[in-house]
Amino acid sequence: MTQQEELEQRQRVLVADDDQSIRQLVSTIVKREHFAVDAAADGLEAIEHLRKHEYAVVLLDLMMPRMDGFGVIEWLKDHPPMIKPIIIVVTAYADQRFKEVDSELVSGVLRKPFEVAELGNLIRACVTGFTEELSQKLFFSKDRAIRDFVSGGNDRES
Numbered sequence: 001m002t003q004q005e006e007l008e009q010r011q012r013v014l015v016a017d018d019d020q021s022i023r024q025l026v027s028t029i030v031k032r033e034h035f036a037v038d039a040a041a042d043g044l045e046a047i048e049h050l051r052k053h054e055y056a057v058v059l060l061d062l063m064m065p066r067m068d069g070f071g072v073i074e075w076l077k078d079h080p081p082m083i084k085p086i087i088i089v090v091t092a093y094a095d096q097r098f099k100e101v102d103s104e105l106v107s108g109v110l111r112k113p114f115e116v117a118e119l120g121n122l123i124r125a126c127v128t129g130f131t132e133e134l135s136q137k138l139f140f141s142k143d144r145a146i147r148d149f150v151s152g153g154n155d156r157e158s
Contacts, residue, residue, distance in 0.1 A: 011127050012036040012053055016046035016072065017061040017090065022112075026059060029120045035127055043067025047075050055085040056127040059110075062091045073105055086126045088149070090114070108149040115143030122146055 013030045015037060017023045023039045030037040038053065040046040042064040050058075050072075062069035069089060076087070087105055092112040110122075118141045125138060138150040 012038070012055050013123060013127070014038050014040065014046060014049050014053075014055045014058045014060075014085075016040040016043065016059065016064065016069070018042055018064040019061070022061075022090075025116065026119065029116065030123055033120050033124050033127075035123070041065075043069065043072045043075075046072050050076065050079075050081065054081055054083045056083075057123055058085045058087045059090050059123075060087060062089055076105055088122075088126070108152075110149050111145040114145045115141060118143050118146045122149065125150075 011034075013035050015023055015026045015030065016039075017026070018041055020041070023041065027037045027039050035056070038049045038055075040049055044066045046058075046060070047067070049055075060069045060072055069091075073087070086107045089106055089109045090112060091109060107126075118138065121138055121141075138146055141147050141150070
């Protein structure tokens with residue numbers, strides 16, 4: 001593998017969401033940040049991508065047809081990639097079920113609806129690292145979901 005291919009692997013993002021408009025929107029945001037992006041409409045497609053590529057970040061909807069996000073998380077637990085991706089669950093769940101996600105694998109939960117303008121900053125921070133400036137920007141985001149994600153206060157019980 002060339003150095004360029006290796007860099008692309010480390011800067012690749014997977015977006016798994018059954019809502020086509022969200023998939024397209026998030027994919028466009030990732031491309032604007034100059035990262036490679038793959039999109040999956042359900043958990044089985046997500047796993048196909050995970051078999052082929054290493055990802056820096058996986059944005060994973062919980063409710064999808066054929067296989068949901070919980071199934072993808074279980075698959076990742078049983079088939080850990082060489083480079084552990086930052087997994088961000090993106091969910092509209094208002095109930096407690098999203099708290100069932102495995103905190104060993106899942107870095108955080110981003111609730112829908114989220115501030116689109118801030119998502120690029122969050123993805124960049126996850127791929128390249130949280131600089132002081134970027135952390136401040138995200139910490140003071142207008143979007144509560146992003147602020148909660150960055151501060152670690154995403155309503156998850158310890």
